[in-house]
Amino acid sequence: MKRPGPVVTLLAGLVLGLFLLSLNATTGTKPASSTQEAAPAASTSPSAEPSPAPTKTTAPPSPSPTPSKKAPSNADYAGRTDDDSSAIAVTVRGGRAIAYFCDGHDKESWLKGDVKDDGTMKLTGKKGDELNGRLQDGRRIRGTVDLGGQRYGFTADQAVKPSGLYRATATVRGAKVDGGWIVLPGGDQVGILKRDDRPAPAPEIDPETGAVTIDGEQLTARPVTP
Template identity: 70%
Template sequence: MKRSGPLLTLVAGLLFALFLLALNATTGTRGASSYGEESPAAPAAPASASPPATRTAPPPSQSPSPSTGPVPDAGYAGRTDDDSASVAVSLRDGRAIAYFCDGRNKESWLKGDVKADGTMKLTGRDGAELTGTLTAGERIRGTVDVGGARHGFTADKAVKPSGLYRATATVRGAKLVGGWIVLPSGRQVGILARDGKPSAAPAIDPSTGVVTVDGRRLTARPVAP
């Protein structure tokens, strides 16, 4: 009986150990099966890219249409680009007369036609020539060639008493021819020729055109073609 006691204890221990091993094996199998049944997390859907913003080009600007109205009957006066002389142009019925004057000894009278689009080419003595363009009835821009020199000029629409004036007379046997340009500022530029010899002209009264030359009263009148 003393020998069977330890033997039974040993057998009981072995059985208990086998029971624990079987229990652990069963639990591990179930755990693995449980993890295997879990489905992997679905990957996050990529964010959709916004389409690039499109820029709408502004409509092209339209250039203003050229004026097609008739050429007005009017006067224009201004200065050359180098401020050495004055230029006046008078328009009437599609014709033009112009006067270039430096107020000392250089002058020229020019005449010609004005086209419907406002362009003009006027000619004078000794090859003098004026080319210009009337813009919107308000301004003439062009060039004038006098005495071998070319001058650019701008002449704005003149409001009386501004404009172009001329007087002719015979005083003490001498033939007098005077030309005056009254600028919008009121400044006067003129030449008085005695028997073809030019010199600075005395000022006229803008309201009446009266001027005194060698003691005689003359009247300078507005010039028209």
């Protein structure tokens, strides 16, 4: 038997190649998609507005304490102690004050000192007597008097003449006479008259003129100023 020639072999290979090519075209597989699924877009929240810087709150300044009304440069005050046992009068002139405490029998004291711009005052007398007071509402003085080991609270209202503080000093029938009078609003009078330092209730004065009769002699009690 003769072997197939080279031509026959070549033809057979060509037919086989065409067959395989035709088969591949008919049953060929779809190439896998190389496109990757796009990652979902990241959700973006609307940009939040920047929080405003905290407002620094400043507490309103504390109201300044209202100072007491300044004591009038020229004023007179008169009143009674809280226990109604005595009277007191204070005369203020240009930042200075003089006061008289009197029970109308045998207890009295003259005191003096400065008045501060806020209306406070500390007046002193003999034997350690002391008055501490303060002007209130521009119309009265409220305070205390320390005298003879006792403390007396008092209120003295602004006085209109003839109310106020009066004094008379003289020599009558060889005796040294020294009298002090407080004329209260309403007309009541409280006073002590000393004869050679011996105290006794003072006779009344005429508040309009200050006239007073002592041991048959007429004297004039005058308003007291610091």
